[in-house]
Amino acid sequence: MTTYSYFPGCSLKGSGRAYEESLLPVLRALDVELEELDDWNCCGATAYMAVDEVRACVIASRNLALAEKLSHKELLAPCNACYLVLNKTQHYMKESPSVQGAIQKALKAGGLTCKGTQPVRHPLDVIVNTIGLDAIRKRVRRPLTGLKVAPYYGCQIVRPYATFDDQYNPTTMDRLLEALGCTVVPFPLKTRCCGGSLTGTLPEPGLHCSYLILKEALRRQADVIATVCPLCQFNLDSYHDKIAGKWGAVRIPTVYMTQLMGLAFNMNERELGLYRGFIPMKPLPASKPAE
Amino acid sequence: MDNRDSQEIRIGFYICHCGSNIAAMVDCPAVAKAIGKLAGVVLTRDYKYMCSDPGQELIRKDIAEFKLNRVVVASCSPLLHEKTFRGAVEAGGLNPFYFHMVNIREHDAWVHTDKAEATEKACALSRAAIRRVAKHKALEVKRVSVHPDVLVVGGGIAGIHAAMTIANAGRKVYLVEREPSIGGHMAKFDKTFPTLDCAACILTPKMSEAGSHPNITLMTYSEVAKMDGYVGNYTVTIKRKPRYIKEDVCTGCQECIANCVYKEPKFRDEFNEGLGKRKPVYIPFPQATPQVVAIDSRTCLNFKGGVLTDMCKKSCVAACGEKQAIDFTQQEILQEVKVGAIIIATGFQPFDAARIPQYGYGRYPNVYTALEIERLVNASGPTSGHVIMRDGTEPKSIGIIHCVGSRDQKTNRWCSKVCCMYSLKLAHLLKEHTGAEIYNFYIDMRTPGKGYEEFYDKLLEEGVHFIRGRVGEVTDWAASPEEEGKLVVRVEDTLAGYVRRIPFDMVVLATGLEPKSDAQDVRRLFNMSCGSEGFFLERHPKLAPVSTFSDGIYIAGCCQGPRDIPDTVAQAGAAAAEVLVLVDKGYIEQEPNTAFILDEECCGCKSCIPLCPYTAITFDATRKKAVINEALCKGCGTCVAACPSGSIVQNLFEDDEIFSEIEGVLAHD
Numbered sequence: 001m002t003t004y005s006y007f008p009g010c011s012l013k014g015s016g017r018a019y020e021e022s023l024l025p026v027l028r029a030l031d032v033e034l035e036e037l038d039d040w041n042c043c044g045a046t047a048y049m050a051v052d053e054v055r056a057c058v059i060a061s062r063n064l065a066l067a068e069k070l071s072h073k074e075l076l077a078p079c080n081a082c083y084l085v086l087n088k089t090q091h092y093m094k095e096s097p098s099v100q101g102a103i104q105k106a107l108k109a110g111g112l113t114c115k116g117t118q119p120v121r122h123p124l125d126v127i128v129n130t131i132g133l134d135a136i137r138k139r140v141r142r143p144l145t146g147l148k149v150a151p152y153y154g155c156q157i158v159r160p161y162a163t164f165d166d167q168y169n170p171t172t173m174d175r176l177l178e179a180l181g182c183t184v185v186p187f188p189l190k191t192r193c194c195g196g197s198l199t200g201t202l203p204e205p206g207l208h209c210s211y212l213i214l215k216e217a218l219r220r221q222a223d224v225i226a227t228v229c230p231l232c233q234f235n236l237d238s239y240h241d242k243i244a245g246k247w248g249a250v251r252i253p254t255v256y257m258t259q260l261m262g263l264a265f266n267m268n269e270r271e272l273g274l275y276r277g278f279i280p281m282k283p284l285p286a287s288k289p290a291e
Numbered sequence: 292m293d294n295r296d297s298q299e300i301r302i303g304f305y306i307c308h309c310g311s312n313i314a315a316m317v318d319c320p321a322v323a324k325a326i327g328k329l330a331g332v333v334l335t336r337d338y339k340y341m342c343s344d345p346g347q348e349l350i351r352k353d354i355a356e357f358k359l360n361r362v363v364v365a366s367c368s369p370l371l372h373e374k375t376f377r378g379a380v381e382a383g384g385l386n387p388f389y390f391h392m393v394n395i396r397e398h399d400a401w402v403h404t405d406k407a408e409a410t411e412k413a414c415a416l417s418r419a420a421i422r423r424v425a426k427h428k429a430l431e432v433k434r435v436s437v438h439p440d441v442l443v444v445g446g447g448i449a450g451i452h453a454a455m456t457i458a459n460a461g462r463k464v465y466l467v468e469r470e471p472s473i474g475g476h477m478a479k480f481d482k483t484f485p486t487l488d489c490a491a492c493i494l495t496p497k498m499s500e501a502g503s504h505p506n507i508t509l510m511t512y513s514e515v516a517k518m519d520g521y522v523g524n525y526t527v528t529i530k531r532k533p534r535y536i537k538e539d540v541c542t543g544c545q546e547c548i549a550n551c552v553y554k555e556p557k558f559r560d561e562f563n564e565g566l567g568k569r570k571p572v573y574i575p576f577p578q579a580t581p582q583v584v585a586i587d588s589r590t591c592l593n594f595k596g597g598v599l600t601d602m603c604k605k606s607c608v609a610a611c612g613e614k615q616a617i618d619f620t621q622q623e624i625l626q627e628v629k630v631g632a633i634i635i636a637t638g639f640q641p642f643d644a645a646r647i648p649q650y651g652y653g654r655y656p657n658v659y660t661a662l663e664i665e666r667l668v669n670a671s672g673p674t675s676g677h678v679i680m681r682d683g684t685e686p687k688s689i690g691i692i693h694c695v696g697s698r699d700q701k702t703n704r705w706c707s708k709v710c711c712m713y714s715l716k717l718a719h720l721l722k723e724h725t726g727a728e729i730y731n732f733y734i735d736m737r738t739p740g741k742g743y744e745e746f747y748d749k750l751l752e753e754g755v756h757f758i759r760g761r762v763g764e765v766t767d768w769a770a771s772p773e774e775e776g777k778l779v780v781r782v783e784d785t786l787a788g789y790v791r792r793i794p795f796d797m798v799v800l801a802t803g804l805e806p807k808s809d810a811q812d813v814r815r816l817f818n819m820s821c822g823s824e825g826f827f828l829e830r831h832p833k834l835a836p837v838s839t840f841s842d843g844i845y846i847a848g849c850c851q852g853p854r855d856i857p858d859t860v861a862q863a864g865a866a867a868a869e870v871l872v873l874v875d876k877g878y879i880e881q882e883p884n885t886a887f888i889l890d891e892e893c894c895g896c897k898s899c900i901p902l903c904p905y906t907a908i909t910f911d912a913t914r915k916k917a918v919i920n921e922a923l924c925k926g927c928g929t930c931v932a933a934c935p936s937g938s939i940v941q942n943l944f945e946d947d948e949i950f951s952e953i954e955g956v957l958a959h960d
Contacts, residue, residue, distance in 0.1 A: 168764070169648035186654075188768040216768055 004126070005067040005075040006034035009043055009082035009230075016079070016230025018273025022258035023078055023123060025272070029139055029265055030131050034076060037066045043082040047197065053092070057099050058106045060089040065107050065114035074119045076126065080156040080229035086120040087161055122157060124228050124257065125164040128172045133179045141266035143181030149260070150187040150222035151177060152213065152236070154229040158191060167191075173257055177226060180264040185220040189213050194232040199239060204246075210235045211243045214250035224281050225254040237278050253281040300331040300425045303359040304417065305350065307341035307366035309396055314339075316400040318410040322365070325414050329421050333357055342372050347379040354383030361424045365393035365417050386429035388883070388943065393420045419955030426948045430883040435922045437523035438631035439874045442467065444515055444813075447475020448494065448856060449636035449848025449863040451501050456867035458506035462874055465628050466501065467529055468511045472579035473498055475638055479562065479662060481669040483856055484716040485746035491671075495578040502580040509581060516625060518817055521905070521923060522843030523631045523879050533621035535586035540616040543582030547572050547607035547617060558590045560673070564663045567673030572607050577671055586617070593619055632843045632870040635827065636863065637813055639849035642696025642703065642802040649764040650695060650800055655778055656681035658765060658798045661713060668720045678724045686727050686797035690780045691718055692762045693733040697803030705824055707803035708853040711737045714801045715746055718755045721799075730756040730793060732782055740855070758793075760785045765798050804853040817844050826852045837866040842879070845869050884926035884943045888917050892938035899930035899939060 012020040027034060040063050042048075044056040064086060067075040077083040092099040093116035100116075107114055127136070151173045158167045165172045170191065174184045192213060198206030214236060217225050227233045236254035243250060255277065262272040274281060304326045308314035323335040334357050338346050341364055353359055362385070364376045369392045377387035395413045403409040439462055443454040446468030454466040466473065478498075480490035501507055510529055517528035548570055556568035562575045571591035574584050588594040592603035608617045644652035644660050652658045657680050659667070670676040680686055691714050697707040711733065718729045736757070738747045751757070760782045769775045770792060777794035784791050806825035807813070814821050818841045820828040827846045830838035837845045847866040848859045873879070895915035900908045907923035908930060910916075919930070919939075931939045940946075 166648055169654075186767075188766040212770070219769070 001031050001033060003033040003035055003072050004121075005070045005072045006036045007040055007043070007063050007067065007075055007077045007082060007086070008036060009077065009079040011079050011230035011234075015234050018276045019078060019230050019233070019256045019258065021271065021273035022256055022262045025267060026258045026261045026265065027123070027127075029267075030127070030135060032126070032131065035070060035072060037063060037070070040066060043077075043079075043085045045081045045085060049085065049088075054099055054102050056085070057089045057092050058103050060085050061093070061103045061107060061114045061116070062110070062112065064089065064116060064118065064120075065112040068115060068118055069112075074121050074126075076123060077120055078123045078228075079231070080122070080154050081231060083120065083122045084156040084161070087163070090116045090120065091161070122164075122228070124157070124172055124176070127261075128176050129164060133175060136176065136179045136261070140180060140264045142264055144260060144264050145181045147182045147260075148185050148221060148223045149177050149182045150185050150217040150220055150225045151190055152187065152194075152217075152225050152227045152232060152254070153190050154227065154232040155191055155193050155196075157228060173226065173228065176257060177260065180260055182226075182260065185217075185222045187217065187220060187222075189216050194229075194235045196231065196235070199235050203242070206235075207239055207243055207246065210239060211247050211250060214243070214252055215247075217252050218250055222252065224260075225252060226257045226260055227254055228257055240279060251279055253277055253279040255281050296428045298360060300361055301333045301357065301359050302331045302361040302363060302421055302424060303350070303353050303357065304332055304335040304421065305341055305346075305362070305364045305366075306335070306337045306395070306413075306417070307346070307364065308337065308339045309367060309400075310339065313366070313396050313400040316403055316406055316409045317395055317413045318406065319413075321410055322413045322417060326417050326421060329418065331361070331425055332421060334359065341366050342375055347375065347382075350376070350379040351383040354380070354385055359383075360385060360389060361427065362390045363393060363417065363420045363424050364390070365395045365413060365420070367396040368394050368398075387432075388430040389424070389427050391420045391424040391427065393417050415956050418958055419952040422951040422955035422958075423948050426945070426951050428942075428945075430942055432880045432883055433921060434878040435523055435881055436878050437874055437876065438525070438629050439463070439877075440465070440628070440630045441870050441874065442515075442525070442527055442628065442630040442633045443636060444633065444817075445475070445636035445638055445848070445850070446470075446473030446501075446509075446511065447636060447638045447848060447859075448477045448497075449638070449850075449859045450475070450634070451494075451497050452860050452863040453634045453636060453847055453867045453870075454507055455497065455501055455504065456864055457870055458501075458504045460867075460871050460875075461506065462871070463506050463508070465508045465510060465527075465529075465630065467513050467515060468509075469514050470575065471512050471534060471583075471585040472575045472581070473501065473509070473511060474576075474578075474580065476662075477856060478576065478578070479564070479669075480665050481672075482716060482720060484712045485740075485742045487716070487719070491578060495580075498578065498580040510626075511581060512585060515816060518633075521925070522841075523873070524922075525630050525633060525843065527628050527630060527633070529626045529628060531624045531626055533588070533623055534583070535588070535591075535617060535619055535621050536584055537616045537618055538581060538583050540614055541583040542614065542616075543574065543584070545574060545584065546610040546612075547584060548574070550606045550610035552592065552602070552604050552606055558587070563666045563673045564660070566663055566666055586619075631874050632845070633817065634845045634847055634863075634866045634870060635813065635817060635819070635839075635850060636846070636848045636866075637807060637810070637850045639804040639853065640807045642707075642805050644695055644800045644802050646702060647695060647699075650692065650762070651765040651767075651778070651798070652800055655765065655767060655798070657686070657778060657796060658800065661710070661717060661799060661801050664717050664721070664799050668717070668724055676724070678721060680797055684796070685725055686721075686795070687725070688728045688730075688777075688795045689718075689721055689725070689797045689799060690730045690732065690762075690765075690778070690793065690795040691799045691801060692765075692780070693731065693801045694761065695800040695802045696805065698734060703803055703805055703824070705803075705853070706737065708737070709855045710801040710803060712740070712743055712746070712855065714799075715750050715755075717799060717801075718750055719753065722753060722755065727796070728756070730758060730780075730795070732758050732760060732762045732780065734759070734761050740857075758782060758784050758786075758791070763790075769794075804849055807850070810850070813850075817841065819844060819846070822852075826850065837862055837869055843873065881922070882926065884941065885921045885924040886919055886926065886928070886931055886939050886941040887921075888919055889938045889940060890914075890916055892936055893917055894936050894938070896935060898933055898935060902929050902933050904929065 044059045048056040195206035195209035306319045319337040323337045327335040380390040381387040442465045454464045513531045516530040519526045551570045560567040560569040572586045666672040696702045763781045774794045819839045845866040847863040893916045907920045
C-alpha cells in the first residue's frame with residue numbers, strides 16, 4: 001500500500017467531481033491511498049499567473065508547503081492546470097532567487113516553509129509508470145473490447161515540461177487505454193488547445209477550439225474521448241448546444257481515463273460519476289452489440 | 292657561439308605586443324623594464340610582432356652582437372610559435388633549447404580585464420622564465436624512422452579518394468571498410484548537385500580502381516579493433532568479420548543468390564534504406580566493390596540452429612559448385628598491420644527523423660527521409676526509379692521540409708550545410724519524375740558554393756515553390772474536404788505573415804548530418820578529441836584542418852563535420868598530402884623532452900614500469916636497472932614523479948628548472 005499526498009484543486013470538488021469520484025476508488029483498487037491536504041487553497045491556475053507571476057507562485061507554494069508537512073514522498077495533482085502550476089512554481093523557486101525570497105517571506109508569515117523539491121505527479125504518470133500496466137491488466141475484470149477511444153491529453157500535461165512523455169506526441173494514455181482493452185484511434189489533436197478559459201471570456205474562438213477536437217474525434221469514428229484534465233472535460237462536454245448552433249452538431253461523450261478504468265475494473269457506473277456528463281456515454285461496452 | 296651549459300649566463304628578453312592582442316591589456320614596455328633589472332638579463336626589447344621576419348631577425352642579430360646565450364620570448368601560446376622562435380635561436384647559432392617561451396596572450400592578456408593586474412602577471416611569468424632558462428641545457432633532437440605504409444579507415448568517397456591519392460604516389464595503403472562494399476553514402480545518391488552528374492557514374496570507376504589498385508589492400512566487412520604505437524610506427528589490429536565467402540575465390544556470379552532457399556527477397560535491404568528487400572546471401576548493390584557476395588548470419592537459416600538449420604538446403608553451396616567459395620565455418624579473424632600514418636574517414640549518420648515526432652516519420656507511411664528519396668528516384672533503386680509511395684500511388688504534390696535535425700535547439704544545433712542544396716536537387720528530380728507540385732519549407736536558403744546559387748535560381752524558374760518558415764507539424768487532421776486523405780503541413784509563412792495549412796500526397800524530410808553513434812569509441816581507439824557536437828576535432832580550425840591532436844593521425848570528410856562531396860574530396864586530398872609529407876620524409880624529429888634513468892641511482896624496484904602509459908620502460912635483468920625507450924617516451928612525466936629514489940629525470944623538466952621557475956613566480960625582485 002502506497003500513500004500519496006493529494007491536492008484535488010477546485011475542479012475536482014465542483015465541475016470535475018466525476019474525476020475524483022472515479023480516481024479514488026480506482027487507485028484504491030490498485031493499492032494506492034490518497035491523503036488530502038488539510039486546508040488547501042486555489043492553485044492560482046493560468047489566470048493568476050497571467051496577472052502576477054510572483055504572487056501566483058506564492059499562492060501555489062502554500063499547497064506545496066502543506067504537502068511537505070505530511071510524511072508522504074510525493075504529491076498527486078490530477079488537474080492538468082494544478083499539476084502545471086505546482087511544477088512551474090518549483091521550477092521558479094529553483095531558478096529565481098527573487099521568487100524564492102518572496103515565497104519564503106510570505107510563507108513565514110503564515111508559519112510555513114517550503115523546499116520546493118517534492119515530486120508533484122499526475123495520476124496518468126503514476127498509474128502507467130509507477131503502478132504499471134501489468135498491474136492494471138491484472139485488475140481488469142471487463143475488458144472494454146471494441147470501444148473506440150480518442151485519447152485527448154490537453155496542452156498543459158506535456159508543455160512546457162515534458163516530464164514523463166513526449167511533448168508533441170504523448171502516448172502514455174494510449175498504452176493505458178490499450179491495456180483496458182480499448183481500441184485507440186490515431187488522434188493527431190491529442191495535445192491541441194480545448195479552448196481553455198476562453199470559452200468563458202471569448203466564447204467564439206474558445207468554442208471553435210472545442211468544436212475542432214470533437215469533430216475530428218467523430219471523423220476518426222471514436223465512441224468516446226478520454227481525457228485527464230477537468231477543464232478539457234468541461235469544455236468538450238458542456239457546450240454542445242452552442243457549438244451545434246454555430247457550426248453543426250458534433251455529439252460525442254468526453255470522460256475521464258479513470259472512469260474508463262473503473263468500467264474495466266467492473267465498478268458501478270453511477271459511483272464512477274458516469275451519469276454526470278451532459279453527453280452520456282451510452283451504450284456501455286457490455287451492452288454494445290458485437291461488431 | 293658558446294653552447295656549453297656552464298658559462299656566464301647572458302639572457303635576451305623579448306616581449307611581443309601581438310598588435311593590440313597583448314599590448315591592449317599588458318603594459319609591454321613596463322614588463323621589459325622590470326625584467327631588464329633581473330640578474331643575467333643583458334638585453335630586453337618590446338616589439339609589435341615578434342613572429343614577423345624582422346622580429347626573428349632581431350633575435351638572430353642580438354645573439355651575435357650581445358653575445359646572448361639564453362633567449363626568452365613572452366608572446367602567444369608555444370603551440371603556435373615555439374617552433375618559430377627555436378628556429379630563430381638556432382639560426383643565431385645557439386642550441387634551440389637555450390630558449391623558453393612565456394604565454395602572456397592566452398594565459399594573460401585574453402583572460403583578464405584589469406591592465407595593472409595583467410601586467411603584474413606578465414612580469415611574474417616572465418621572471419619565472421628568466422630563472423628557468425638559466426638552467427636550460429643544450430639538447431639534441433632525435434630522429435625516428437616512419438613506416439611507409441598507410442591505413443585509411445572508412446571507404447566512403449573521402450577514404451577512397453585519400454587511399455587512391457596515396458596509392459598513386461607509390462605508397463601501400465590498407466583501406467578498411469565496415470560494410471561489405473566500399474562506396475559509403477555517396478553510392479546511395481542518385482545525382483549530385485548542382486551539376487546533376489549521376490553519382491554512381493562518377494563514383495563507381497573510383498571504387499573499382501581502388502578495388503584493383505596494386506598498392507591498395509582492401510579490407511571490407513572489417514573494423515579496427517586496436518591501435519598501438521606512436522607516430523610513424525603504428526601497429527593496428529583489424530577485426531575481419533566472417534562474410535562466409537572466400538573473397539579470393541568468389542567471382543560475383545551470384546548463382547548462390549539465385550538458388551537461395553528463400554525464393555523471394557525477404558529481409559530489410561540496408562542499401563535501399565529498407566525500401567526494398569534482399570536475401571540472406573546478397574550483394575549490396577550492382578557496382579559493389581569488391582564484387583563478392585556476403586552471407587548475413589542474422590538472417591541465414593543455416594545459422595538459426597535446430598529445425599531451421601535443417602530447413603536450409605545449402606542450395607547456395609551446390610550452386611557455387613566446384614569453386615567452393617562458400618565457407619560456413621569462417622570465424623572472425625584479427626589481423627595486424629604496421630603503418631606509419633592513419634587517415635580517419637568514418638563519415639556521418641543521417642539524423643533519425645523519428646526523433647521529431649510532430650513530423651510523423653514512422654507514423655505516416657508517405658513521410659520519407661531524403662536518403663529514401665535518393666533510392667526512390669534511382670534507376671537501380673527498389674522501384675527502378677519510379678516514384679511510387681508506400682501506399683502504391685504516385686504523388687501529385689510533395690512538401691520538402693528543410694532543417695530536420697539541424698539548426699534546432701532541441702536536437703542538433705548546427706547547420707548540416709548540405710540539406711538546402713540536396714533539397715533543391717531532390718525537388719528538381721521529383722518534379723522531373725512525377726511532374727508534381729513541389730514546395731520547399733526553409734528557414735534560410737543557404738547556397739554558397741560554385742554554381743549553387745545559380746541552381747537555386749534555376750529551381751525558382753522551374754516553378755518549385757519556396758515558403759520561408761519552420762514547419763510546425765505534419766498531420767493527417769483534415770480541416771477541409773480538400774485535405775481529406777492528405778498529409779497537411781502546418782507552417783507559419785514568415786514572409787506572408789500568416790499560418791498556412793498546405794495538403795500534400797508526400798512529405799520529404801531533409802534530415803541533417805550528425806556524428807556516427809560510435810564516434811566516441813573511434814575517438815578513444817585513435818586517441819583523438821571530439822568537439823562539443825561530437826564530430827572529430829581538427830588540430831586547428833583554420834591552419835590544421837585535417838590534422839588531429841594525435842601526431843600521424845589525420846581526418847577527412849564528414850567525420851570532422853558536415854560537408855558536401857567537393858569539400859570532402861578536397862579534404863581527403865589534403866589529408867593524403869599530409870600523410871605523404873610524413874612518409875616520404877621517412878623520419879620524424881622527436882621533441883627531446885623525454886625521461887632518462889640515472890643508472891647509478893636506479894635500485895631496480897620496477898615501480899615505474901607498469902605506470903608508463905606508452906610501455907616505454909623495460910627492465911634490464913642483467914644490470915637490474917630500468918631502461919626507457921626514448922622513441923616510445925612521450926614525456927608525460929609519470930615515471931619521474933613516481934620514482935621513489937628520484938633516479939628518473941626528464942629533459943626540459945629537471946627539478947632545478949621547475950624549482951627555479953616556481954621561485955621566479957613567487958619572487959618580488
